[in-house]
Amino acid sequence: MKEKINKVPIYAYLIKNSIYINTTTCCSNVCDFCIKFYATGVAGYDLTLDAEAGVEETCAQIDALISPQIESIVFCGLGESTYRLDFMEEIASKYKGRGLKFRLNTNGHGNLINKFDIVPRLSGFIDSVSISLNAHDKITYDKLCNPAFDGAYEAMLEFCKNCAGRISEVYLSVIDMPMVDIKKCRAIADNLKVKFRVRPYIAPEIKPDKCGACDKS
Numbered sequence: 070m071k072e073k074i075n076k077v078p079i080y081a082y083l084i085k086n087s088i089y090i091n092t093t094t095c096c097s098n099v100c101d102f103c104i105k106f107y108a109t110g111v112a113g114y115d116l117t118l119d120a121e122a123g124v125e126e127t128c129a130q131i132d133a134l135i136s137p138q139i140e141s142i143v144f145c146g147l148g149e150s151t152y153r154l155d156f157m158e159e160i161a162s163k164y165k166g167r168g169l170k171f172r173l174n175t176n177g178h179g180n181l182i183n184k185f186d187i188v189p190r191l192s193g194f195i196d197s198v199s200i201s202l203n204a205h206d207k208i209t210y211d212k213l214c215n216p217a218f219d220g221a222y223e224a225m226l227e228f229c230k231n232c233a234g235r236i237s238e239v240y241l242s243v244i245d246m247p248m249v250d251i252k253k254c255r256a257i258a259d260n261l262k263v264k265f266r267v268r269p270y271i272a273p274e275i276k277p278d279k280c281g282a283c284d285k286s
Contacts, residue, residue: 078126079110082112082134088135089143090144092144092145092157097182102270128160135164170197174199176200179191180227191232191236202225202258203249204243229263233263240266242268
């Protein structure tokens with residue numbers, strides 16, 4: 070029998086001048102194109118977790134990475150960070166005074182996940198938010214993203230609208246895929262008066278191993 074090797078979990082990792090926080094692997098979408106169904110992480114980091122990070126463990130890894138060159142801390146990872154609103158808020162409170170910017174990469178389901186409007190709280194510690202639009206309409210979104218919540222597309226757009234009035238920098242992002250109408254997506258961003266970003270599509274080389282979305286509750 071092969072001996073099991075204990076992997077040191079990665080709660081914080083470095084990309085360019087930013088420290089990314091591997092907040093959770095739980096997500097309310099099961100997107101056809103999500104990297105976690107084809108790989109264990111990004112940029113050479115294994116972001117799989119057996120248990121979610123605690124504040125102390127995460128801060129220890131942030132402290133090991135932080136330097137004068139670091140410009141921002143990004144809540145990202147392989148899951149949806151708004152499942153851990155209190156965790157994000159506590160991490161930000163420990164580093165906000167150092168002049169760092171805080172960004173959230175999100176699918177925009179935070180209000181559905183937490184069952185209240187989280188934007189006022191986010192605005193207290195988030196400087197920039199990037200929301201995954203992913204599609205130009207609900208039908209395409211549901212087909213690509215397989216959301217756990219009914220009305221997820223509409224809730225995501227409403228979340229974006231609320232963020233635009235409270236958070237200084239707001240992006241809608243899409244992946245350049247054949248079934249996504251980039252022109253219509255750009256028009257949605259323009260209508261909401263937020264910035265727009267197109268990311269390249271990287272076709273997977275293997276069949277996805279999907280575990281399913283997190284529970285609605």
